[in-house]
Amino acid sequence: MRLSIRLALLTGLIICLTCATNGFAQSESVVRRAAFDIGSAVIKCTIADVDVATGKIVEPIEILAEKVDFAEDLARSYDSNFSRDIMDAGIEALEKIKRVAVKHNVKEYSAAGGAVFRSARNGRAYFVRIEEETGIPSRIVSEQQAAMLSYHAVRQVLDSSARDLLVWDIGGGSMQMTSRHMDGGLLFYIDPMASVSFKNVVIGTIQEKNIATVSSPNPINAQEVASALTNIKTHAATSVPPLITSRLRHSNMIVAGIGGVHYYGIPEQIGRRDTVFTRDDVAKAMEEWTGKNDEDFESEFAATRLTNLILVLGYMDALGIKEVHPLVINQSDGLLAAPEFW
DSSP: OHHHHHHHHHHHHHHHHHHHHHHHHHHHTEEEEEEEEEOSSEEEEEEEEEETTTTEEEEEEEEEEEEOOHHHHHHTOSSSOOOHHHHHHHHHHHHHHHHHHHHTTOOEEEEEEOHHHHHSTTHHHHHHHHHHHHOOOEEEOOHHHHHHHHHHHHHHHHTOOGGGEEEEEEOSSOEEEEEEOTTSOEEEEEESOSHHHHHHHIIIIISOOOTTTOOOOOSOOHHHHHHHHHHHHHHHHHHSOHHHHHHHHHSOOEEEEESHIIIIIHHHHHTOOOSOEEHHHHHHHHHHHTTOOHHHHOSTTHHHHHHHHHHHHHHHHHHTOOEEEEEOOOHHHHHHHOGGGO
């Protein structure tokens, strides 16, 4: 009996030690992080538990934000420098957020800023100051790095295989497409052809008007629409890297559309918001809005509403994209999971 009891106790002890060891191994790869997106008007921070081995957000803890209008301050500057007041306000906001992160037992911190800090003459010096005074590792990201963060953020939202995803971001003055090479590296397509720039191509090249005095191409007649569509299809076919085009045409890649054009502009002109919009949805909307005046769009972005439809349809046709998943993403979500920033 005593031997049986001893064996039972020993077995139980081994099981307990095994469970404890497994539990430690599982939790060892999960780290609580605070990712700061230092934007042009708002500093955002996402606190979450992240599995560093897989790059997955295991559990979101808290999202924090503080308004600090760097862009407005820079616009008012006579010498393209941030004022001392706005830089102090940014430091105070970061320290305020970090105090909350400390209470959540955050172990790792990282911060990223974008275009407004590249534009300011003292932007890089300011980021050195941020790191020195707050202890938060901070950097100003390039267009490629911003595209990479957006890519990682979309992966979190869609929970998609990295090799089956292309992130398509259209802004006012630049467009980015981001995907994976087969060797695991990221592949970028970055182009100044975007919402406002293409609108100006339509005004200047298709309509032969002066973009310095004409701000809207509307109304755009059917012949001009056809010419604009041919123009952008040719541009897309000749400028997008062949590897991206080939993979889009010969695989089942998910195309995630981010930015205001994809999430707001296209669905509004289609007339509904859904989880996807198709090539035929965009083509039908383009025909419906051809010949309309600015007032018909009932939007402060009326000047680019029809040209955005032409732009997106041209790229979809040129690259063989059948549907797009429009998403709103938070760049700090991407920062949390991007191994390059930790």
